[in-house]
Amino acid sequence: xxxxxxxxxxxxxxxxxxxxxxxxxxxxxxxxxxxxxxxxxxxxxxxxxxxxxxxxxxxxxxxxxxxxxxxxxxxxxxxxxxxxxxxxxxxxxxxxxxx
Amino acid sequence: xxxxxxxxxxxxxxxxxxxxxxxxxxxxxxxxxxxxxxxxxxxxxxxxxxxxxxxxxxxxxxxxxxxxxxxxxxxxxxxxxxxxxxxxxxxxxxxxxxxxxxxxxxxxxxxxxxxxxxxxxxxxxxxxxxxxxxxxxxxxxxxxxxxxxxxxxxxxxxxxxxxxxxxxxxxxxxxxxxxxxxxxxxxxxxxxxxxxxxxxxxxxxxxxxxxxxxxxxxxxxxxxxxxxxxxxxxxxxxxxxxxxxxxxxxxxxxxxxxxxxxxxxxxxxxxxxxxxxxxxxxxxxxxxxxxxxxxxxxxxxxxxxxxxxxxxxxxxxxxxxxxxxxxxxxxxxxxxxxxxxxxxxxxxxxxxxxxxxxxxxxxxxxxxxxxxxxxxxxxxxxxxxxxxxxxxxxxxx
Ligand code: SF4
Ligand code: SF4
Numbered sequence: 001x002x003x004x005x006x007x008x009x010x011x012x013x014x015x016x017x018x019x020x021x022x023x024x025x026x027x028x029x030x031x032x033x034x035x036x037x038x039x040x041x042x043x044x045x046x047x048x049x050x051x052x053x054x055x056x057x058x059x060x061x062x063x064x065x066x067x068x069x070x071x072x073x074x075x076x077x078x079x080x081x082x083x084x085x086x087x088x089x090x091x092x093x094x095x096x097x098x099x
Numbered sequence: 100x101x102x103x104x105x106x107x108x109x110x111x112x113x114x115x116x117x118x119x120x121x122x123x124x125x126x127x128x129x130x131x132x133x134x135x136x137x138x139x140x141x142x143x144x145x146x147x148x149x150x151x152x153x154x155x156x157x158x159x160x161x162x163x164x165x166x167x168x169x170x171x172x173x174x175x176x177x178x179x180x181x182x183x184x185x186x187x188x189x190x191x192x193x194x195x196x197x198x199x200x201x202x203x204x205x206x207x208x209x210x211x212x213x214x215x216x217x218x219x220x221x222x223x224x225x226x227x228x229x230x231x232x233x234x235x236x237x238x239x240x241x242x243x244x245x246x247x248x249x250x251x252x253x254x255x256x257x258x259x260x261x262x263x264x265x266x267x268x269x270x271x272x273x274x275x276x277x278x279x280x281x282x283x284x285x286x287x288x289x290x291x292x293x294x295x296x297x298x299x300x301x302x303x304x305x306x307x308x309x310x311x312x313x314x315x316x317x318x319x320x321x322x323x324x325x326x327x328x329x330x331x332x333x334x335x336x337x338x339x340x341x342x343x344x345x346x347x348x349x350x351x352x353x354x355x356x357x358x359x360x361x362x363x364x365x366x367x368x369x370x371x372x373x374x375x376x377x378x379x380x381x382x383x384x385x386x387x388x389x390x391x392x393x394x395x396x397x398x399x400x401x402x403x404x405x406x407x408x409x410x411x412x413x414x415x416x417x418x419x420x421x422x423x424x425x426x427x428x429x430x431x432x433x434x435x436x437x438x439x440x441x442x443x444x445x446x447x448x449x450x451x452x453x454x455x456x457x458x459x460x461x462x463x464x465x466x467x468x469x470x471x472x473x474x475x476x477x478x479x480x481x482x483x484x485x486x487x488x489x490x491x492x493x494x495x496x
Contacts, residue, residue: 011318017198018319020306
């Protein structure tokens, strides 16, 4: 019986102790789809301090834009709102996901 | 073969674990398990055992560190009792689900409140569903022998599950008993060095304990169910091999003078020794009575039990715990599960005895037997009786 690490394996196909045997599984398990609200930036208030990138528990915020403003990777953002709480300029707000 | 030597059972257990060359002991002291871990701490501090002794801040931490150590590939041992076992509760499921073959001895003790440090089985019986192998020792010799065997069948490639070895607090743990310890050389030939099947290794990284979404969780639980049930074979192989090598044979279900008995007592743990002596007396008085004991509790040896009680007409089941507001004692309930719907199944009379260290003596067995005999004669009895309770049963006038 081969081991299957994704999809809908039968019980005999699970790895010992349900371990993940190949690193990097989060590359294909995109965990952003259970989010119920998303952070929205008002970049004109942002001072590019980077605090939000440090506090995001998913590590999904980076100063990745060409103009070096922060941006969240919405395939992994879980909508926790921590960035909103940590940003002291108050430039991030949560907006409910429509569907 | 080594000589029998008078020793405290807790000390014998610690020495047995030490002979198994454990790599990590992570434990928190709790009465009546304390002497086991104190002595192991001594052994490690004296340099007799090259192991890491982690003096943690609680049993929750003790079991967590055990899981971590076992995940890193260490042979891991711990011990606890009562509140300590209860505090480990959530981590016990993780240890079995991650397939970490930890060995833990439990000096069975009642749960609070009221605070009680004495023996019953309320700690173990509330941990039936945690997915561990669970086996009972009735005396110190058995406890020391079962620790060594637990490492072997727990680490068996076909098993890879944690094991609890239960022994009664105080009435077994603190008793000085003549014990024949295996020698280091004997343990070495019986128990191979631990070769983990899978471990955390920075050169070959894996993740243990990831999320199991609804699409996977059911299958993960089924895998746990299958491996624990299938552990029966390797466990029995190991017990048999031990018996062949060292002359002390253990069985999943033990019987005593059951031939031609109409009535069988059913017990578990240290109380079985009193029960055996009582059976001898009753037999001498011409009574057709015998004894059956569960040694293996998980996986439940249902077939062995059915075989052991074949021909009996009444079972008098002695539980050391019960489910308040529920169906009575757990051992009796599981026996009903085993026998339900079977043609000619024996009647079951249920007793809950020895709660929080209350002594159970011959007079109690006499009474239980009298009631079982009345049932044999067609009488009906209450669903279960709490032995020796003052003030009569709930609902009685
Ligand atoms: S909402 Fe949470 S997960 Fe999403 S970007 Fe902000 S901190 Fe990160
Ligand atoms: S914490 Fe606020 S101000 Fe600082 S970089 Fe993030 S969004 Fe901009």
